[in-house]
Amino acid sequence: MVRPPAPFRASESRLYSFSQDTKDALRKFRLGTSRASGPHAIIYEIDKKTHEIRQEEEEVTYKSLEDVAEDLPDNSPRFVLLSYPMTLPSGRLSVPYVMIYYMPTTCNAAMRMLYVGAKELMRNTSEASRILDIESAEELLEIPEKLGSA
Numbered sequence: 001m002v003r004p005p006a007p008f009r010a011s012e013s014r015l016y017s018f019s020q021d022t023k024d025a026l027r028k029f030r031l032g033t034s035r036a037s038g039p040h041a042i043i044y045e046i047d048k049k050t051h052e053i054r055q056e057e058e059e060v061t062y063k064s065l066e067d068v069a070e071d072l073p074d075n076s077p078r079f080v081l082l083s084y085p086m087t088l089p090s091g092r093l094s095v096p097y098v099m100i101y102y103m104p105t106t107c108n109a110a111m112r113m114l115y116v117g118a119k120e121l122m123r124n125t126s127e128a129s130r131i132l133d134i135e136s137a138e139e140l141l142e143i144p145e146k147l148g149s150a
Contacts, residue, residue, distance in 0.1 A: 016118045017052045018125055025055065026081070026126050033083030034095055041068045044079040044122065046114055053079070053122060065144075069137035077115040078102045079122050080140075084147055096147050099128035105135050 018026075025042075033040045041062040046053050056078065062068045065082075072078055080100040088094050101119055103112065123131055132146055 015051055016046065016121055017050070019052065019054065022052075022054050023125065029061075029081060029083075030097060030127055033097070036083055036085055036095065038063055039065065039082065039084045041065070041080055041082045043068065043071060044081065045076075046118055048114065051114070051118075053118060053125075065140050069140045072102055072137045072140070073104075074137075075104060075106045075108075077104065077107055077111055079115075079118075079126075081126055081128060082143065084144065086144065086147060097127075097129055098143075098147070099123050099126055099131050100140065100143065101131050101133045102137075102140075103133065103135060 029040070029042055039062075042060070043056040043062075044053055045056045056071075062071070068080060068082075072080075080102060081097070082100055083095055083097050085093060085095045099122060101115075103115065119131070132143060134140060134143075
C-alpha cells in the first residue's frame with residue numbers, strides 16, 4: 001500500500017479529531033474483544049460540524065452482524081469496528097479485528113469526501129488489522145466469508 005506523504009497524514013489528523021474518551025474506548029474495545037467468544041461491533045460516525053469521530057450510540061456494542069446491518073443508515077457512511085472470532089481450517093481460534101468502511105452508493109459527495117479523508121486515520125487510531133469496504137448493509141452478512149478467505 002502506498003502511504004500518502006507525511007504532510008498529508010499530518011493534515012488529516014488536524015482536520016479530524018478524537019476525544020480522549022473515544023481513544024480510550026477504542027483501546028478498551030480492541031483489548032477487551034481479543035479473546036471474545038462471540039462477535040462484537042461498534043459503529044462510528046463523523047460529526048459534520050466539528051469533524052469529531054465518535055461512537056454513533058454511546059455504550060452500544062453489537063453482538064451480531066444482523067443487528068449492525070439493521071442500524072446502518074441507508075444514505076450515510078459509517079465506520080464499523082468488528083472483532084469476529086472464528087475457527088480456522090487448522091482448528092486454531094482466530095479473532096480478526098477489522099474496520100468495515102461502509103459507503104452506500106446513495107450518499108452525497110460531501111459525505112463521501114468527509115469519510116474518505118478519515119479512513120486511514122480511523123484505521124490507525126483504532127489499530128484495526130485491515131479494512132473491508134462495503135456498499136450495502138446486506139454485504140455486512142458476507143463478512144465471515146471474507147474473513148475466512150483471508
